[in-house]
Amino acid sequence: MHYLVILSACVAVASSLVVQPYAAPAFCHRQQCPKFTVSQNFSGYELRHYEKSLWVATNLTTMEFTDQDDSAMFYKLFHYISGNNTRDMKIEMTTPVILKVEHGPGPTCESFFYKHFMVPFEFQNNPPTPTDPDVYITELPPFDVYVKIYGGRPSFNDKMMMIETLVEEIGSPSAFEERFYYFAGYDGPYTIRNRHNEVWLVAKHSPTDSKPVMLYLAILSVCVAVASSLAVQPSAAPAFCHGLECPNFTVAHSYSGYELRHYEKSVWVATNLTTMEFSDQDNSAMFFKLFHYISGNNTSHMKIEMTAPVLLKVEHGPGPTCESFFYQHFMVPFEFQNNPPAPTDPDVYITELPPFDVYVKSFGGRPTFDDKMMMIENLVEEIGSPSAFEERFYYFAGYDGPYTIHNRHNEVWLVAKH
Structure with a gap:
């Protein structure tokens, strides 16, 4: 008995020191997902930390993004995992499919759309090269995102409404990147129950040691103020x-x-x-x-x-x-x-x-x-x-x-x- 008690204690200590394998959440439907942890839960959304990961991507610059554009981008990536790569190999599907939207600055400006599939973990260090010149491998660095989850079969306008709702719920525009955002989809077109969709806003963070940065910014602001007082000011357009x-x-x-x-x-x-x-x-x-x-x-x-x-x-x-x-x-x-x-x-x-x-x-x-x-x-x-x-x-x-x-x-x- 004493032996068993000591053994169980040792196993417990050893288990606490071993890195546990990543368990993908249920909404990934047993497919590989990018690894993340939930840093904080809020009312209606959460803050996640994602690890660095490689993705296969394609992009489009357009004034008006259509369902046909979305489908064409999807199939470029689908053909890559179906064998349109330098190894002529079929690659397992992962989830989610993410779409990054980087909006143009004004009403007559084109916007930029980036569609991504995550590269499976076994190829993260050495992914097959795409043969389609419009498809490429890209790395997403570690980043934190505010995530809002919702169900159904959202149209593009529904997704826009959800991202705007998330903006309102976060409240502070200084908390997230305003230039771009992501839509994430976890289900195929024929899934009829427990459909899972997300919108993401990338969080902004202050440096760990902010004192040197704050001192630099203070000096810079003084220099800018002095220079501005000496310079001829052009007519400035409003924000x-x-x-x-x-x-x-x-x-x-x-x-x-x-x-x-x-x-x-x-x-x-x-x-x-x-x-x-x-x-x-x-x-x-x-x-x-x-x-x-x-x-x-x-x-x-x-x-x-x-x-x-x-x-x-x-x-x-x-x-x-x-x-x-x-x-x-x-x-x-x-x-x-x-x-x-x-x-x-x-x-x-x-x-x-x-x-x-x-x-x-x-x-x-x-x-x-x-x-x-x-x-x-x-x-x-x-x-x-x-x-x-x-x-x-x-x-x-x-x-x-x-x-x-x-x-x-x-x-x-x-x-x-x-």
């Missing part, structure tokens, strides 16, 4: 322009809920449509006419830098059976304001907006056309006096691409009368 060129304006007056701005003269590329009922398809078609112009559909065959905002002017018809007029605009970059390349599409043209004053109401979110109409009507009520602004037309201004998830900025404009 909601996301580093893109915006039309120059000054705020003439701030009111409760809106402001009055003065805009300088500016040159824009535009297209227009006359219709009884303006649809999302109409809006998209107009947008892409202008996007093709800046992508090279111009007499100089040049790619032109993107600007913000995308501006839609709505000139309403006089009655219920009358057509209305819609004008979509991109601002021409400052370097081409005096001599912009001419469009090659006959439906696209260069136009000048003279100096003008506008009442502006700003708001966030992902507004529908009806939401924008509600905002312009709210602005009308807030201004109060119909003699203060032009009633025949108004503007909607958008500053973000479709994949921006935080601090989205939208505006409605009413041109002031003077």
Whole structure:
């Protein structure tokens, strides 16, 4: 008996010193998953730490990510594990399939999409090389992510809604990377029960020893302040322009809920449509006419830098059976304001907006056309006096691409009368 007691104690101590094999969670469905530990649980989400891992990946740069794009990227990776590699070998499927979305800075910017399959553990140190030039091996370093879990068969819009919900639940934008995020899927298309999906936001962390860094930042901030006081300051675009060129304006007056701005003269590329009922398809078609112009559909065959905002002017018809007029605009970059390349599409043209004053109401979110109409009507009520602004037309201004998830900025404009 004494022997057994001593032996069991020794086994217990030895077990505590042995590294336990990683047990994948049930939602991995007995497939290999990247190794992680849960650092902290919150209400509605958790913080995980992932170990370093190798993945096979492919990427796409586009304005509008479709189900067809998603499928094409998936099958590039599936063909890799099916034998499209230098060893002509079939590789076990792993989980999850992750999609990294790195959003463009503004409404006319392309975004970047990266689809990944994890390389099985047995090949982590020496994975077969892909034979498709669009497929490559990449390493994800150790990282921490905020993870929100949910079920069902989410559409892309559902996933966007979930990532925005996670942003709201975390609360502090300084806690995570805003430039990109991940969608993770653990189930095939024919799984009917206990489906498992996740959205990930990569956590930001302070250095372990922050004192040297803080001292460096303090010195740097003093140097920047001194240099700034000596330098001639250029006209700085507001933060909601996301580093893109915006039309120059000054705020003439701030009111409760809106402001009055003065805009300088500016040159824009535009297209227009006359219709009884303006649809999302109409809006998209107009947008892409202008996007093709800046992508090279111009007499100089040049790619032109993107600007913000995308501006839609709505000139309403006089009655219920009358057509209305819609004008979509991109601002021409400052370097081409005096001599912009001419469009090659006959439906696209260069136009000048003279100096003008506008009442502006700003708001966030992902507004529908009806939401924008509600905002312009709210602005009308807030201004109060119909003699203060032009009633025949108004503007909607958008500053973000479709994949921006935080601090989205939208505006409605009413041109002031003077």
